[in-house]
Amino acid sequence: MEYQNIIVETLDTGVGLIRFNRPKALNALSPELMEEMAHALAAFDADEKVGAMVLTGNERAFAAGADIKAMANAGMVDMLTNDIIAKWEYIHSVAKPIIAAVSGYCLGGGCELAMSCDMIIASETAQFGQPEINLGIIPGFGGTQRLTRAVGKAITMEMVLAGRFLSAEEALAHGLVNHVYPVEIYLEEALKLAAKIASQAPVAVRLGKEAVNKSFEMTLREGLQFERRVFHMLFATEDQKEGMAAFVEKRKPQWKGR
């Protein structure tokens, strides 16, 4: 697939980098961009050389939301039958970790997409918001659900009903983001974190991501049981033998992904 709306790069650190590339529209997430993103995520997920991914925009905007111009004239039946948002769901089936590197506007569908990633690294200029209320709608890709789980009901209500933005510092204080860095280095730091993850045992990384995500969907008892089974399962991997042998022999493990 030839990409028109994203720039894709595979780094030699085992990181797959996807940059949104609609700067004039503040990286508004058009259906075409989202289709390209899903294609690139699938390709990285299937590529043995890639262990983690970074999704980013540019300094001014991660993404200012779903493309309003592409939706403005749609009716309810169009939205229901075409359900463009359903196609965004692909990101939730990606097995490898994804880090969002966010600077500037991270609004509406952009904020929801960042929250669909596994971690968020923000620049000091990042602004998070769900301003759909200003358009006469509400978030449609998890804003009311994921934001509530991340920052709690009080702030989510203010963001969803009054269109309040959260600064990077506030987002950090409320646990929405992992780290905040100066704009000059936020992407570099996100890439470093992704490289660190890409250097770990791949099967354990993928199952670790799955187990943490289960905590949002299972009762504590079911989640603990799931975790224990996965823990047991990992003792069937060559990487568990290698990881523990390397610890005992005081050397660096050589992962095989087996």
Ligand code: CAA
């Ligand atoms: N969709 C389409 N185009 C957008 C856009 C969006 N979400 N956000 C910005 N743009 C475009 C603007 O139309 C403008 O294009 P033109 O130059 O052709 O007019 C260009 O990007 C620059 O934007 P502004 O001139 O508005 O820049 P600004 O600095 O004055 O304001 C902003 C920046 C506050 C982010 C403002 O652009 C804005 O409010 N954008 C919309 C944010 C929003 O409402 N997002 C939610 C979308 S709905 C959604 O995401 C649903 C969902 O849950 C999935």
